[in-house]
Amino acid sequence: MVENNLFKNGDWVQGKSRDGELIHGFVETVSDNREIVRVNVVESDNEKAVGKSIWIPSKWTEKLPDLEISNETHLLALIDLALLSKDETWFMELSGKLESIKIHPKITARKSEVQIPGNRIAKLDFK
Structure with a gap:
């Protein structure tokens, strides 16, 4: 994924979790150093991840167009x-x-x- 450190709360993103799962969701929190984001997972190839919030490195995520x-x-x-x-x-x-x-x-x-x-x-x- 292309590194993008311009995330803000509510941005829709797609990316990969630390376990390699594909995720699609929205940003709930951006860390102070902007290196990790907490994403509320709306869709994933791992059904157990859907509906949960996970922290992932921002460089593994990509902001989706509005x-x-x-x-x-x-x-x-x-x-x-x-x-x-x-x-x-x-x-x-x-x-x-x-x-x-x-x-x-x-x-x-x-x-x-x-x-x-x-x-x-x-x-x-x-x-």
């Missing part, structure tokens, strides 16, 4: 994730975006923007 999510379905799924992770700042940011969309609705909606009933996280279509 995505601009602008439709209601995707925002609702991310709000659910913010609630599950107890990230109040992210929740408030996403709620603000959702409110903005509701104030200025689009005239036409694509198929992927139609409200999906039930569990929005499990049935989310990002295509």
Whole structure:
């Protein structure tokens, strides 16, 4: 991985754990010397790591590009994730975006923007 010491809390990253597991998650804490980060693992090739926070060297991680999510379905799924992770700042940011969309609705909606009933996280279509 390319060394990247510009991590901050909430950044989405991918990398490898000390045991060589592939991980994908978000930064919870950056050490004072910025050499290690604590990542909340959202996806991994080791299912036991999912949902846990692990410390890994920052040089083994790579920051993922920020995505601009602008439709209601995707925002609702991310709000659910913010609630599950107890990230109040992210929740408030996403709620603000959702409110903005509701104030200025689009005239036409694509198929992927139609409200999906039930569990929005499990049935989310990002295509």
